[in-house]
Amino acid sequence: MLSKEHQLAKKAYKILIADLPKNELGKALEQVKQITRPSKKKPLQLTSKVKIHPTEEQKEVLWALAENCRLIHYFANKERKEWWEKNKHLPKKKRDKENKPTYKKQSKQLPKLKELYPRYQQNYSKTLQDTLKQLEADNKSFFALRVNGDEDAKPPGFKGKKYFTTMHFNQSGFKIKGATITLSHFYPTRETKEIDLTFEMQGKLTFADKEVKQVTIYQLHKTKEFYLSIIYEENTPEYYDNGIYQTIDLGVINFVAAVNSHEGKTITIKNKRVDKYWQPKIEELMSKRDYCKKYSNRWRWYNNKLTKISKKQANQRKDFQHKISKKIVENTKANTIIIGDLNVKEMSKSEKKDRKNDKSRHRSMQSSGLLGRFAGFLTYKAKKMGKKVIRISERDTTKLCPYCMNKENRALSERIISCDCGLEMDRDTSSAGTQMQRFLALLALSRKRLVIRQRLLKDFREKFFATHSQTSNESSSSNGVGRTRNKVNDVNQFQ
Numbered sequence: 001m002l003s004k005e006h007q008l009a010k011k012a013y014k015i016l017i018a019d020l021p022k023n024e025l026g027k028a029l030e031q032v033k034q035i036t037r038p039s040k041k042k043p044l045q046l047t048s049k050v051k052i053h054p055t056e057e058q059k060e061v062l063w064a065l066a067e068n069c070r071l072i073h074y075f076a077n078k079e080r081k082e083w084w085e086k087n088k089h090l091p092k093k094k095r096d097k098e099n100k101p102t103y104k105k106q107s108k109q110l111p112k113l114k115e116l117y118p119r120y121q122q123n124y125s126k127t128l129q130d131t132l133k134q135l136e137a138d139n140k141s142f143f144a145l146r147v148n149g150d151e152d153a154k155p156p157g158f159k160g161k162k163y164f165t166t167m168h169f170n171q172s173g174f175k176i177k178g179a180t181i182t183l184s185h186f187y188p189t190r191e192t193k194e195i196d197l198t199f200e201m202q203g204k205l206t207f208a209d210k211e212v213k214q215v216t217i218y219q220l221h222k223t224k225e226f227y228l229s230i231i232y233e234e235n236t237p238e239y240y241d242n243g244i245y246q247t248i249d250l251g252v253i254n255f256v257a258a259v260n261s262h263e264g265k266t267i268t269i270k271n272k273r274v275d276k277y278w279q280p281k282i283e284e285l286m287s288k289r290d291y292c293k294k295y296s297n298r299w300r301w302y303n304n305k306l307t308k309i310s311k312k313q314a315n316q317r318k319d320f321q322h323k324i325s326k327k328i329v330e331n332t333k334a335n336t337i338i339i340g341d342l343n344v345k346e347m348s349k350s351e352k353k354d355r356k357n358d359k360s361r362h363r364s365m366q367s368s369g370l371l372g373r374f375a376g377f378l379t380y381k382a383k384k385m386g387k388k389v390i391r392i393s394e395r396d397t398t399k400l401c402p403y404c405m406n407k408e409n410r411a412l413s414e415r416i417i418s419c420d421c422g423l424e425m426d427r428d429t430s431s432a433g434t435q436m437q438r439f440l441a442l443l444a445l446s447r448k449r450l451v452i453r454q455r456l457l458k459d460f461r462e463k464f465f466a467t468h469s470q471t472s473n474e475s476s477s478s479n480g481v482g483r484t485r486n487k488v489n490d491v492n493q494f495q
């Protein structure tokens with residue numbers, strides 16, 4: 001007869017796989033199979049944002065160049081709209097395809113335009129071409145949305161004179177020397193150009209050893225600050241499966257709860273709730289602002305202050321996410337990190353009900369896509385180190401007891417889950433443990449060998465529950481994991 005441990009591992013295997021809807025199972029298996037596939041040697045494309053401080057003279061040049069792009073955008077867009085007005089009532093086959101404006105045709109007209117209107121010669125020509133290319137892309141995505149039934153989708157509109165048109169420079173369009181970058185232009189003319197668009201790039205990053213592919217200059221309309229967005233490539237170490245895995249549960253209270261497969265060890269990182277500090281300040285400023293006459297000087301003063309504070313808060317959040325994702329990727333022995341597939345995040349009925357009470361908690365994490373951004377940070381930082389992040393469905397991981405696999409709906413406010421089998425565990429740690437078991441079950445399934453199937457899961461369960469109980473013996477909860485009832489403190493409970 002099988003031991004109890006063995007039976008539980010078998011049960012876990014069944015439940016974790018069988019309870020996944022077919023499409024989620026397929027998606028998850030596809031991700032798991034990536035582990036055995038050798039990674040293509042493709043350099044990692046990264047983007048860096050750098051704030052620059054143009055002088056007044058440089059601003060004048062930048063605005064003149066951006067205005068040229070805006071005009072090109074305006075006329076090209078007008079041409080497209082006029083064609084559409086003429087042709088939209090006709091059946092598709094009868095529309096005047098020959099004169100239909102496309103990026104190809106419109107960019108071919110640029111040399112002629114430059115001759116007719118010398119002002120367009122002021123721009124590095126790629127900036128004008130890319131404006132047309134962007135317009136085409138925007139049009140395409142608009143039609144795609146409409147075709148898919150999105151009635152609210154709006155076609156690309158005309159931009160006002162007040163808006164700085166974003167400009168892309170590539171190939172010969174920029175030069176980087178140490179910490180300075182120079183953008184090409186010919187303002188006011190090729191011969192009389194006097195103002196160089198050379199900017200200091202402050203920050204830790206140097207581009208000396210990197211291949212920079214494109215530089216984009218844009219302005220934040222609200223703050224009037226100028227930024228460069230620099231796309232560069234970096235070669236990364238090759239990924240290989242070293243047999244060690246780390247699952248991470250991204251949560252609200254515990255920002256991260258992680259479990260590794262080879263020791264069953266867990267770590268939890270408390271979320272830094274920057275909004276707790278800033279929110280009262282923001283609300284106070286808001287009420288003060290709203291007390292003033294709209295657009296009066298005082299109103300503007302408060303409004304500026306609000307913008308600054310909101311930015312500070314957003315930056316702190318981002319820094320925290322950068323720090324944590326870096327720490328995780330650098331410290332884990334695993335080459336493979338498993339996170340939940342955020343696209344299939346589902347919510348139980350009790351959680352939905354709970355949401356009203358926990359509105360602010362939800363708002364702070366989920367509404368602004370913070371989780372998605374964190375997952376993004378994690379993914380590229382891992383890739384940089386030759387590691388890999390895969391995403392598998394988290395369905396029911398908060399409901400299932402990681403030990404006995406009994407399912408129970410739990411309110412989001414229940415931070416410690418306690419199961420009839422005697423298990424008591426921090427909610428997020430428990431989810432990460434369940435998710436690890438699901439991953440191992442999927443891994444076994446993808447390898448199709450029964451022996452491996454049983455061994456992987458069973459081994460992990462032994463380590464996980466043993467480690468968990470040991471921690472709880474040592475201290476109450478220094479690392480946030482070891483909160484257990486006496487019942488479970490005895491390791492033998494799980495053997």
Ligand SMILES: [Zn+2]
Nearest residue numbers: 401404419421
């Ligand atoms: Zn249980």
